[in-house]
Amino acid sequence: MSTIELLWRARQGKRLGLTGTESLSLDWKAVIDRKDRIVESWSKGKEEDLSKLGIAVVRGKGRFLGPSEVAVDGKKLTGEKIIIATGSKPARPPIPGAERGITSDELIHLKEQPARLVVVGGGFIGLEFGFALARAGSKVTILQSGAQIAPPLDDEIREALLAAAREAEISVVTNVKVTRIVEDKTVEAQIGSKAERFPADQVLLATGRTSNVEELNPQSAGVELDHSSVKINGYLQSVSNPRIYAVGDAAGKHQHTPIAWYEGPIAAHNAVKGNERKTDFSVFPSAIFTIPSIGQVGLTEKKAQDRGHHVQVSKTPFSYNPAAGVREETEGLVKVVYEEGTERILGVHVIGAHAEDIIQIAATGMLGGLKKSQFGSAHYVFPTLGGAIFDAMAAS
Ligand SMILES: Cc1cc2nc3c(=O)[nH]c(=O)nc-3n(C[C@H](O)[C@H](O)[C@H](O)COP(=O)(O)OP(=O)(O)OC[C@H]3O[C@@H](n4cnc5c(N)ncnc54)[C@H](O)[C@@H]3O)c2cc1C
Numbered sequence: 001m002s003t004i005e006l007l008w009r010a011r012q013g014k015r016l017g018l019t020g021t022e023s024l025s026l027d028w029k030a031v032i033d034r035k036d037r038i039v040e041s042w043s044k045g046k047e048e049d050l051s052k053l054g055i056a057v058v059r060g061k062g063r064f065l066g067p068s069e070v071a072v073d074g075k076k077l078t079g080e081k082i083i084i085a086t087g088s089k090p091a092r093p094p095i096p097g098a099e100r101g102i103t104s105d106e107l108i109h110l111k112e113q114p115a116r117l118v119v120v121g122g123g124f125i126g127l128e129f130g131f132a133l134a135r136a137g138s139k140v141t142i143l144q145s146g147a148q149i150a151p152p153l154d155d156e157i158r159e160a161l162l163a164a165a166r167e168a169e170i171s172v173v174t175n176v177k178v179t180r181i182v183e184d185k186t187v188e189a190q191i192g193s194k195a196e197r198f199p200a201d202q203v204l205l206a207t208g209r210t211s212n213v214e215e216l217n218p219q220s221a222g223v224e225l226d227h228s229s230v231k232i233n234g235y236l237q238s239v240s241n242p243r244i245y246a247v248g249d250a251a252g253k254h255q256h257t258p259i260a261w262y263e264g265p266i267a268a269h270n271a272v273k274g275n276e277r278k279t280d281f282s283v284f285p286s287a288i289f290t291i292p293s294i295g296q297v298g299l300t301e302k303k304a305q306d307r308g309h310h311v312q313v314s315k316t317p318f319s320y321n322p323a324a325g326v327r328e329e330t331e332g333l334v335k336v337v338y339e340e341g342t343e344r345i346l347g348v349h350v351i352g353a354h355a356e357d358i359i360q361i362a363a364t365g366m367l368g369g370l371k372k373s374q375f376g377s378a379h380y381v382f383p384t385l386g387g388a389i390f391d392a393m394a395a396s
Contacts, residue, residue, distance in 0.1 A: 003031050005291050008135040015328045026136050028113040035108065062086075064221040067241055081243050081271035084223075084230055085264065086216060088209040088249035093120065097181035101203035104129060114138055114202035118187045120178050122149035124288050126206030127161070131290040134168045141198050143176040143189060150288070154300035154349040156315075156335055161351060164292055164331065211250050226252065235275040236267040245271050253279075256286055285363035287356035292332050295359025297366060298347030301337050310340040314372070314395040316388055318352040323383035329353035334392035336362075336372060343371040348392075354385050361389045 001009070004026065013021030050057060060073035070077045090103035102110070104125050117133050119126040122144030134140040142149065142165075149172060150158060165172050173191065180188040187198040211228040218224075224231045224240035229252025231239045236251060238244040245267040248260030266277045285297040304311045319330040332352020338345050348362035365375045376394030380387050 002132070002289070002291075003034070004132050004136045008291060009329075012328060026113070028136075029111060032109065032111070062216065064217045064223070067221045068243055079243075081245065082221075083264075083267050083271060084213060084216065084244065084246040084250045085248050085260070086212040086250050087260075088211045088255060090205065091208045091210040092205060093178070093207040095120075095178050095181060097183075098205060100181045100183070100185055101205040103205050107202070107204055110202070114200070116199060116201045117141070117204060118143065118185075118198045118200035118202075119204045119206055120187065121204075121206035121208070122146075122172065122174070123206060123208065124150060125209075126204065128289045129204055129206065130170055131165070131168060134165075134170045135291050139169075141171040141173065141200075143178060143187065143198065144172065144174045145176060145178075147174055149174065152300070153294070154296070154335060154337075154347070155302060156333070157294060157296070157349045157351050160332060161290060161294065164290070164351075168291070209249065209255060211252055213246070213250050228252070234278045235270045236263055236279060237270065237275060253281065254284065254286070259284075283363055283367045285359045287359065289356065292329075292352050293355045295350040295355035295357075295362075296348070297359055297363040298345070299337060300347060300349065301335075304337050304339075304346045309346060311346070312338050312340045314338070314392055316392040316395050318385075318388060320391065321383070321385060321388045323385050323387060324353065326383060327353065327385075329385070334358070334388045336392045336395075338372045343373055345370070345372055345375065345393075348389070350388075352385075352388070358386050358389055361386050365389075365393075 007024055007026055010021045010024050058072050058075065062070045062072045065071050065076065068078055068080065068082065090105060092098050101120065107129060113136060116139045119130045119140065119142045122142050126142055127150060130140045130142045148158065162172060175191060177190045178187055179190055181203055182188060185200045185203050187200060187203055189196050189198065213225060213230055214228055221244060222241040223238050223244055230246035230250055232246050232251050233239055236245045236247055238246060247263035247267045249255045251263060253259065263279065266279060269277050283297060285295060288294040301311060301313055313335060315333055315335040318324040318332045324330045335349045336345060337347040345366050348359065350359050372393050376390060378390060380390045
């Protein structure tokens with residue numbers, strides 16, 4: 001549980017019989033310092049792992065000189081095979097005054113909590129930071145260019161998220177065209193035919209990420225790009241230069257840490273032993289760390305219908321789950337999308353406390369090919385939040 005979520009839950013402590021928790025406050029600097037310590041200790045641990053394996057680390061910015069040669073600050077390195085794992089960076093939108101905004105990379109280093117935050121972009125990153133700052137006491141406005149926030153979400157989960165945003169006093173404005181960010185950080189925008197102004201102390205630009213591959217001089221290595229990522233086959237191999245592989249955000253399939261961790265060993269194996277391992281993303285759980293959080297795996301109800309499945313849905317609200325009741329965490333629901341007749345589970349969607357953990361139960365069941373009724377009759381521990389998955393599977 002993040003510090004901010006803990007603060008939010010603790011402030012509601014009265015309902016749990018705690019007194020004095022309403023006056024709890026957040027020490028922004030201490031939270032940022034703690035985050036830095038955690039990241040540093042993690043990086044150090046990873047560097048030690050590399051050193052134990054005898055892997056040489058050359059520090060500096062790499063750039064291709066040719067199909068099998070890379071320069072790092074003037075030093076030339078050659079490789080029979082090369083894996084690109086250079087990640088991504090926030091994309092700055094072409095809005096006049098965009099330089100007055102900050103990206104997520106900068107927000108996590110702010111020395112002070114902004115009293116008013118305007119978020120440009122209602123995707124996952126904008127929503128996560130919007131919720132975190134709102135729960136920490138900032139006045140948050142999220143401006144989304146399209147008609148919906150977080151378009152890949154299941155519609156019912158999005159509705160529940162919007163209800164949570166209202167409860168957190170986050171103002172969510174859709175169909176917005178941001179036209180300018182002025183000197184005092186006020187965001188000017190057009191909403192239909194109306195010009196609107198959104199005053200802010202900080203403006204978070206959360207309008208997507210772009211891979212770092214373009215900075216590597218990929219043309220000199222004959223590496224073809226798909227948008228800004230390396231165009232790869234199912235073996236993570238460049239389609240235009242078979243000596244080169246790409247993983248993580250540089251490969252652009254899904255921008256998630258476990259994807260980079262999953263792809264790294266596959267690319268390394270294929271680069272050394274030949275293309276023996278193919279990637280498989282058929283069951284791929286992911287989470288959005290809003291407060292409450294969201295977990296999802298597989299197809300949304302709409303996507304399953306669009307793909308021609310005969311779709312059935314079963315669901316259970318967290319208010320039905322005794323563990324959630326005991327913890328006073330009753331907001332949210334679990335929704336199961338499955339195929340009529342075969343009972344094949346097509347997708348599971350969770351919004352509520354610990355959704356990011358709960359979804360993994362569903363993903364494991366899907367990976368094992370469990371039918372909905374088999375899942376729904378499995379034994380589970382009572383009372384637990386994870387029990388909500390089994391209840392939703394048992395529901396009709
Ligand atoms: C705000 C935010 C929140 C996120 N939250 C989550 C989350 O909750 N869960 C999740 O799963 N994912 C999350 N992600 C996504 C996740 O961080 C990325 O998908 C993941 O880090 C990708 O791993 P990677 O190894 O491909 O790239 P990175 O982790 O970005 O690593 C790339 C490395 O390459 C280095 N590099 C770049 N160019 C060069 C060069 N030319 N030469 C040498 N080195 C270079 C970079 O400095 C960096 O160290 C989040 C991302 C952001 C921005």
